[in-house]
Amino acid sequence: xxxxxxxxxxxxxxxxxxxxxxxxxxxxxxxxxxxxxxxxxxxxxxxxxxxxxxxxxxxxxxxxxxxxxxxxxxxxxxxxxxxxxxxxxxxxxxxxxxxxxxxxxxxxxxxxx
Amino acid sequence: xxxxxxxxxxxxxxxxxxxxxxxxxxxxxxxxxxxxxxxxxxxxxxxxxxxxxxxxxxxxxxxxxxxxxxxxxxxxxxxxxxxxxxxxxxxxxxxxxxxxxxxxxxxxxx
Numbered sequence: 001x002x003x004x005x006x007x008x009x010x011x012x013x014x015x016x017x018x019x020x021x022x023x024x025x026x027x028x029x030x031x032x033x034x035x036x037x038x039x040x041x042x043x044x045x046x047x048x049x050x051x052x053x054x055x056x057x058x059x060x061x062x063x064x065x066x067x068x069x070x071x072x073x074x075x076x077x078x079x080x081x082x083x084x085x086x087x088x089x090x091x092x093x094x095x096x097x098x099x100x101x102x103x104x105x106x107x108x109x110x111x112x113x
Numbered sequence: 114x115x116x117x118x119x120x121x122x123x124x125x126x127x128x129x130x131x132x133x134x135x136x137x138x139x140x141x142x143x144x145x146x147x148x149x150x151x152x153x154x155x156x157x158x159x160x161x162x163x164x165x166x167x168x169x170x171x172x173x174x175x176x177x178x179x180x181x182x183x184x185x186x187x188x189x190x191x192x193x194x195x196x197x198x199x200x201x202x203x204x205x206x207x208x209x210x211x212x213x214x215x216x217x218x219x220x221x222x223x
Binding site: 004006034036043044045046049091093095097100101102103104105106107109 | 154157210211214215
C-alpha cells in the first residue's frame with residue numbers, strides 16, 4: 001500500500017526556537033495533505049489542509065503565522081512550528097489521500113522545553 | 114460531517130471475536146463509514162470502509178445496519194497486536210480530511 005513518512009520522528013527544542021516537520025508521500029502524489037495534532041489521551045485534531053502550489057487552509061483557532069505550512073511539491077509538505085512554547089508540545093501527524101484511503105504518517109513527537 | 118458515537122473502551126480476550134459498535138444516526142445518504150485504528154505512538158491506519166453492504170477484508174469485517182444508523186466492526190480473532198484505539202468516521206470522500214471522534218480503546222487480555 002501507499003506510504004507516508006514523517007521526519008523527524010521526535011524532536012526536542014528549546015522554547016522560542018522553530019522546528020520544521022516534513023511529511024512525504026513515498027509512492028504516490030498528493031495534491032492535498034492534512035496536518036493533525038494530538039495531545040496525550042486525546043483524539044486527533046485537524047490543524048490545516050496543505051494544498052500543493054497554494055496557501056494552506058487553517059482550522060479555526062490555529063494560528064497560521066505560528067504554524068507555517070509549505071507544500072512545494074506533490075510529495076512533500078512541511079509544517080514549521082515557529083517560536084515554539086511548551087504548550088506546543090504534542091504529537092503531530094500528517095496524512096494524504098490515495099484511492100479510497102487516507103494514509104497517515106507515523107507522527108512526530110515534539111517536546112518544547 | 115455527521116457525528117458518530119462509540120463506547121470509550123472495550124475489553125476482549127485474546128483469540129476471541131470482538132464487536133466494536135458505532136452509532137451514526139444522522140448519517141447522510143452519501144456518507145461512507147470508515148474505520149481507522151491507532152496503535153500506541155503511531156499514526157492511524159485504515160481498517161475498512163463501506164457504504165451500504167457488509168464488507169470483509171483481511172483485517173476485519175464491517176456490518177452495516179439496514180437503516181445505516183449504526184455499524185459494527187468485527188475482529189474475528191483478537192490478538193494482542195489489535196490493542197488500539199478504533200475510530201469510526203463518516204466521510205463523503207476518502208480523499209478529504211477525516212474528523213476524528215473519541216474512538217474506542219480496545220484492550221486485549223492474554
